[in-house]
Amino acid sequence: MTGHPARHAPATAHINAIGTALPPHEIHAAYHGLVDHMLPDPRKRAIYDRMAKRSAIDRRYSFIRSGDAVDDGYEHADSFYAPGAYPGTSSRMRQYEKWAPELALDAIGQLDGDITDQGITHVIVASCTGFVAPGLDQILIKRTGIDPSAERTLVGFMGCYAAVNSLRLAHHIVRSTPEARVLVVNVELCTLHLQETQDLDKLLAMLLFSDGASAALVTAEPKGIALLDFRAASIPGSADLITWHITDQGFLMHLDGHVPARIAEALGMERSRNAPDGILRGQAVADYDLWAVHAGGRSILDAVERGLELPAQALAPSRAVLRENGNMSSATLMFVLARMMAGKTPGTPPQSGIGMAFGPGLAAESFRFNLL
Missing domain, CATH: 3.40.47.10 (Thiolase/Chalcone synthase)
Structure with missing residues (x-):
């Protein structure tokens, strides 16, 4: 009679560290100026102003530079959001390709130590605000010097709950491979998708969103x-x-x-x-x-x-x-x-x-x- 091999509990994944990053331009007040230009109806502007005061948001950040005054609205130095000439999707994706890696790298740089010394085995990148190939996963591996043999996963177009899904992937990886060291990156350029519209509901929805990135190290090490x-x-x-x-x-x-x-x-x-x-x-x-x-x-x-x-x-x-x-x-x-x-x-x-x-x-x- 032979006994069954002992079963060991799977490893527990831990978020050991989180780095965060914001782009340099604070644009919340400038957005109000933009809305003033797009809402000629005083009644709608009054509703917007009332809702904006109730938003509980003081600051939002963007990779797009706002004007020096509120009346200038919300525009890039090259008039990215010029009234009457808002950019098409291809132009927006070129901006995503340029700025999303930079913001993600800023977040990675906030982690303790050089990421190349962390022995990263897996890279998970979540983003719903842009597309590029080679993907952000490959771009970040190349730019950081992470071993190119690291396994890569992109979590795309899932929206706000993609953070949980990317952590769940890291959780399963560490449970199945306890020696794994997983870099989880979330990067979003939400202000890339402003719409020129007089639709009050759309303007109020855009009032909420901003740009930001995070990077997390997930391993079996019991800390964090x-x-x-x-x-x-x-x-x-x-x-x-x-x-x-x-x-x-x-x-x-x-x-x-x-x-x-x-x-x-x-x-x-x-x-x-x-x-x-x-x-x-x-x-x-x-x-x-x-x-x-x-x-x-x-x-x-x-x-x-x-x-x-x-x-x-x-x-x-x-x-x-x-x-x-x-x-x-x-x-x-x-x-x-x-x-x-x-x-x-x-x-x-x-x-x-x-x-x-x-x-x-x-x-x-x-x-x-x-x-x-």
Whole structure:
């Protein structure tokens, strides 16, 4: 009679470090000037002004340089966003090819030490705001000096919840190959897709978005953030609430005003159901110390807080990221996690947390973690 070989628990993936980067140009006030030019209707401008004041955003950043005065609107030195002559998709993609690698490299440079000394075995890049081939994965490997034999994966066009999907890939890689050292990059140039329009809903949606990048090192080394499990869910009948289409004039986003209410309703049902297969994994809200929620907008954060009946300060890190940076699509959640890591006092007990992000589908991607 022969015995079965001992089974060992799979390795736990940890986010050891997160680097973040913003482009140099602060453009939030300049965008208001641009809207003034595009909204001749005083009634619509009044609605926009009221909603902008409620956005809970103080600053947003772009690789595009704004004018020196608000009245100049939002334009590049070469009139990239010239009134009446907004660029086509090919021009926008050329800008993406030029600037996305630079912003990603800035984020990688914020990680501890030279990335070439980290023994990177896998590179995961998430981005939904542009396309280029050879891809950003290959460009970054070449520019950083990472071993070109590193395995590469691109997570494309998934929107705001791509951060969770890219971390999940890293989680599975480390679980199956404990010696793996995974570089996860999220880079988004959302301001590349401004539209010249008098549609108030579109202008309010564009009010949220900005540019940013993050880089994370994920390994089995037990420090930083331990990634425990991942789960995906969708809200039936909500596929048309968030859409993202490629047009001749850039990528066109539709963000329905019913999104926050649907999220609050769905999360409220999840909280009441309290099932092991739900987003809370059968645990009570009080069982989680930290809430890393994608800062998609004030109304989204309010919906999460309302639906789950969270304490008033539970979403403070997410609200701070929104206030200081706006919505950077897939990079945003990584900024929230970076803030949590930076705020952890060495030597204090681990904290349990749950992360979540929402996007087209309408879908939610979530994960549990421990901040060590």
